[in-house]
Amino acid sequence: MKCRRCRRPAVVEVRRHNAAFCRPCFLHHVREQVRRAIARHDLIRPEDRVLVAVSGGKDSLALWDLLLELGYEADGLYLGLGIGEYSARSGEVARAFARSRGVTLVEVDLAREYGFDVPTAGRRGSRSTCAVCGLSKRYVFNRAALEGGYDVIATGHNLDDEAATLLGNTLRWQTEYMARQSPLLPSEPGFVKKVKPLYRVSELETAAYAFLRGIDYVVEECPLVAGNTQLRYKQAMNQLEQASPGTKAQFLLGYLERAAALFAAEDRSELRPCERCGQPTPGRFCAFCRARAQVLGERLEPVTDRELAHESSEEVLPAEVYGPAAVGGRPS
Numbered sequence: 001m002k003c004r005r006c007r008r009p010a011v012v013e014v015r016r017h018n019a020a021f022c023r024p025c026f027l028h029h030v031r032e033q034v035r036r037a038i039a040r041h042d043l044i045r046p047e048d049r050v051l052v053a054v055s056g057g058k059d060s061l062a063l064w065d066l067l068l069e070l071g072y073e074a075d076g077l078y079l080g081l082g083i084g085e086y087s088a089r090s091g092e093v094a095r096a097f098a099r100s101r102g103v104t105l106v107e108v109d110l111a112r113e114y115g116f117d118v119p120t121a122g123r124r125g126s127r128s129t130c131a132v133c134g135l136s137k138r139y140v141f142n143r144a145a146l147e148g149g150y151d152v153i154a155t156g157h158n159l160d161d162e163a164a165t166l167l168g169n170t171l172r173w174q175t176e177y178m179a180r181q182s183p184l185l186p187s188e189p190g191f192v193k194k195v196k197p198l199y200r201v202s203e204l205e206t207a208a209y210a211f212l213r214g215i216d217y218v219v220e221e222c223p224l225v226a227g228n229t230q231l232r233y234k235q236a237m238n239q240l241e242q243a244s245p246g247t248k249a250q251f252l253l254g255y256l257e258r259a260a261a262l263f264a265a266e267d268r269s270e271l272r273p274c275e276r277c278g279q280p281t282p283g284r285f286c287a288f289c290r291a292r293a294q295v296l297g298e299r300l301e302p303v304t305d306r307e308l309a310h311e312s313s314e315e316v317l318p319a320e321v322y323g324p325a326a327v328g329g330r331p332s
């Protein structure tokens with residue numbers, strides 16, 4: 001196989017583009033996809049201070065590397081979830097990356113800062129482990145970005161993540177979530193802008209990028225992933241992609257270009273400050289404070305019908321696979 005760009009021997013095949021690339025041309029190809037995604041949706045301005053949500057997995061580390069390569073001022077944020085060896089190794093890998101590039105890694109430990117870890121929350125609360133994990137990530141990323149004065153939070157959601165989330169939301173016609181499925185969630189009072197610069201890059205491409213750049217990342221999956229509903233959608237999309245390369249991209253990019261606008265009016269939650277932590281929420285207390293109170297055995301009374309309705313809708317939130325599990329939504 002020859003490189004599409006320079007005709008030297010290729011090392012990576014990208015079936016959906018019906019192309020193969022040598023190492024330098026593949027790295028160029030990924031960088032270009034990210035650069036174009038940023039330019040197309042005005043994701044990051046040159047002067048922005050970016051906070052990259054770093055899990056220690058390939059996507060978030062590849063993203064951090066790419067943003068630094070493209071010349072952005074980008075710090076990392078690592079959230080310690082307390083998932084045994086897995087979290088310990090993830091933290092080490094994130095720290096090693098920061099050291100190797102001479103950049104800042106902000107660290108937050110869920111147990112130290114908020115009094116619970118993800119496995120305990122999964123056992124004690126009414127939400128699934130992945131739901132409470134995703135909720136905590138969204139909350140902490142936003143709060144850390146606000147407190148650190150960052151302009152934008154970047155997460156490593158790739159094409160596969162986004163296509164799987166869209167499939168899950170479409171199967172259930174969760175139009176409010178569909179309305180917020182975008183590479184860009186603009187800033188709002190209390191919410192820092194959130195972007196997904198890898199939304200056009202497949203999981204195979206981010207893995208190849210990380211490998212070719214010599215990035216050490218955590219290969220093992222989170223041991224709690226078994227209950228993660230998004231995995232099923234990923235597997236279904238992979239089967240379709242196998243039979244017909246390009247399906248994921250057609251599904252996701254076609255939605256963003258042609259259908260997303262149809263659902264824009266569905267995003268209509270009115271927000272006010274959480275009475276406990278001050279973060280914006282549709283109810284009296286934000287979902288994070290309610291989840292935390294439940295895990296710690298505290299009561300946040302009274303709970304209104306609206307909060308209960310919101311609570312039950314959260315249970316079907318597509319749980320994110322790993323990493324930037326800061327789903328598409330905002331902290332609620």
Ligand code: SF4
Binds near residue numbers: 222223320323
């Ligand atoms: S699989 Fe992902 S979302 Fe679920 S607990 Fe593990 S890190 Fe959190």
Ligand SMILES: [Zn+2]
Binds near residue numbers: 003005007008023024
């Ligand atoms: Zn080449």
Ligand SMILES: [Zn+2]
Binds near residue numbers: 274287288
């Ligand atoms: Zn709160």
